[in-house]
Structures are given as structure tokens and as C-alpha cells.
Amino acid sequence: MLLRVLADGVPIDCGGVADGFTGCYGKLPAIGIAAVATIAAAAVVGHAVLAALVPQLFNAMTGVPTGGGEGLLGGGSPTVKVGGLRVPVLPSIGPSVPFAGRVLLVGEGNFSFTAANLGLGRAIPQNVTATAYSPDGRFPPDVLSRADQLRAMGANVRLQVDARNLPADLAGGAPFNTVIFQFPHPGGPRTGASVAGRQLMRDFFASAAQRLAPGGKVVLTLRNQHYVSHWRPAEAAAAAGLRLESVTEFHQGHYPGYGHVTTSAGATSPDVSQGFTFVFTRG
Numbered sequence: 001m002l003l004r005v006l007a008d009g010v011p012i013d014c015g016g017v018a019d020g021f022t023g024c025y026g027k028l029p030a031i032g033i034a035a036v037a038t039i040a041a042a043a044v045v046g047h048a049v050l051a052a053l054v055p056q057l058f059n060a061m062t063g064v065p066t067g068g069g070e071g072l073l074g075g076g077s078p079t080v081k082v083g084g085l086r087v088p089v090l091p092s093i094g095p096s097v098p099f100a101g102r103v104l105l106v107g108e109g110n111f112s113f114t115a116a117n118l119g120l121g122r123a124i125p126q127n128v129t130a131t132a133y134s135p136d137g138r139f140p141p142d143v144l145s146r147a148d149q150l151r152a153m154g155a156n157v158r159l160q161v162d163a164r165n166l167p168a169d170l171a172g173g174a175p176f177n178t179v180i181f182q183f184p185h186p187g188g189p190r191t192g193a194s195v196a197g198r199q200l201m202r203d204f205f206a207s208a209a210q211r212l213a214p215g216g217k218v219v220l221t222l223r224n225q226h227y228v229s230h231w232r233p234a235e236a237a238a239a240a241g242l243r244l245e246s247v248t249e250f251h252q253g254h255y256p257g258y259g260h261v262t263t264s265a266g267a268t269s270p271d272v273s274q275g276f277t278f279v280f281t282r283g
């Protein structure tokens with residue numbers, strides 16, 4: 001078939017979607033059109049990649065834990081999977097571990113978390129009972145001397161209090177409005193840590209619930225999703241009649257002077273610069 005040609009050289013039946021650019025319009029426009037199409041496709045793909053990555057990059061730069069989860073609230077909001085459900089992690093711009101009323105801290109390690117909160121003026125020392133526990137019953141000199149400093153301020157400091165046995169180890173006295181366990185760990189070999197951690201959670205919540213004032217809160221901070229999944233704190237709390245009220249970002253930097261210690265002396269100190277703070281209340 002003969003092509004009829006317009007004055008400027010473009011065949012008049014060009015313009016259908018099946019027309020070859022080169023045949024209809026010549027080589028130069030075809031290269032231009034292909035280049036524009038390639039740039040447009042790259043822009044679309046680039047935008048999609050950025051949209052997916054920017055929230056995670058922003059969270060990583062600002063230290064917000066993501067819990068390894070998808071955004072529940074859209075826009076990559078951090079979440080943590082608790083008891084089979086994805087729960088939003090509330091942001092914190094300052095100290096967010098509740099510290100109200102009569103406060104009991106268990107498993108305090110070196111007592112620096114207690115000292116940091118008192119230093120921030122979050123409670124009067126007379127309302128604070130800080131306790132530590134050691135598998136062999138021994139405590140290093142720096143721990144003993146910080147315990148003495150806190151006592152001198154007016155806090156009640158007790159050694160060798162077992163978080164699994166609070167009714168006996170802290171017998172008598174008024175119940176607590178806030179019971180706090182920061183970064184619990186049973187110690188011992190890594191291989192049995194999941195089972196031992198889960199048992200510690202069950203025993204701690206059962207014990208804490210018995211010393212809790214009406215409307216009181218049990219507060220637990222864990223490092224990451226791994227511990228939440230393996231130690232199952234929400235299930236342990238539920239078995240003790242407590243329900244999850246909130247999960248908030250934990251930032252070590254909000255507590256000046258707070259330095260972490262491990263359960264087993266000499267163990268590698270983990271990164272506790274951030275984590276999840278769980279607040280449970282009687283359901």
C-alpha cells in the first residue's frame with residue numbers, strides 16, 4: 001500500500017498506537033520520546049522507593065524503634081507485635097516510664113535508673129523503694145555505694161529482693177502504685193534464655209499483681225521485638241489479671257546517668273539506648 005505523505009514529510013496514517021515512531025516520525029523524535037519515557041519511568045520507580053524507605057531512614061536517624069513491623073497507622077508508624085496483635089508504639093520526647101505515687105523498682109542492677117529519676121525530680125525519695133537481686137547474693141562496691149547514696153536521700157533501698165517473690169520479700173507496708181522492671185533478664189546461658197525469660201515474666205507479673213494498689217501500673221521495658229515475641233509479657237500479665245494499657249518508646253538518653261548492667265557479671269553489655277516500655281494495669 002502507498003503511504004500518502006503530508007507536506008512536512010509525516011505519513012498521514014501515522015498517529016495510531018501501533019505506528020512505529022521511526023517509520024512515522026523519523027529517528028531523532030523517536031530517540032527523544034524513548035528518553036522522556038525512560039526518565040518518567042525512573043521518576044515513578046524512584047518516588048515509590050523513596051516513599052517506602054524515608055520513614056525507616058527518618059526513624060533510624062532519630063532513634064525511633066520500628067519493632068521490625070509495618071506501619072499500623074500509615075506512614076510507617078512504629079509498631080510492636082504483642083500477643084499476636086500489632087500495637088502502635090507511642091513516641092516519647094522525655095522520660096516516659098511512669099513514676100507516680102509509691103514506686104517500686106525491681107532488678108535495679110546498679111540503681112542508676114532510680115538515681116536518674118530522682119535526679120530528674122520525678123518523685124520524692126521517700127516514695128521510692130529500689131531493689132536489686134543477684135544470683136549469688138553479692139553486689140559490687142559501686143552498687144553498694146549508690147545504694148547508700150539513695151538511702152541518704154531518703155529512699156528505701158533493699159538488696160536481694162526477688163521479683164518473683166515480692167509478697168514475701170517485701171512483706172508489709174502499703175501497696176505500690178507503680179512497679180517497674182527495666183530490661184529484665186534471667187541471666188544464664190543464651191540457649192535457655194527464651195524459656196527462662198518467659199518463666200521470669202510469668203512469675204514477676206503474678207508477684208507484682210499481689211503488691212499493686214488499686215489502679216496501679218506494672219511497667220516493663222524490653223529491648224526489642226525478639227524479647228517481646230519470646231518472653232510474651234502480655235500473656236504473662238493477662239494470667240495475673242493485668243491488661244496492656246500502652247507501649248511507648250524508651251530512650252536511655254532521657255535518663256541522665258542511667259547506665260545498664262548485665263545480670264551475669266562479665267556478660268557483653270547490650271545496646272539499651274532504646275526499647276519499648278509496656279504499661280499494664282488491672283483489667
Ligand SMILES: C[S@@+](CC[C@H](N)C(=O)[O-])C[C@H]1O[C@@H](n2cnc3c(N)ncnc32)[C@H](O)[C@@H]1O
Pocket residue numbers: 106107108109110113132133134135161162163164181182183184185186187200259260261262263
Ligand atoms: C539486664 S539486667 C538489667 C539491670 C537494670 N534493670 C538495668 O536496667 O540496667 C537484668 C536484671 O534483672 C535482675 N533479675 C534477674 N532475675 C531477677 C529476679 N528473679 N528478681 C529480681 N531481679 C532479677 C538481675 O539481677 C539484673 O540486675
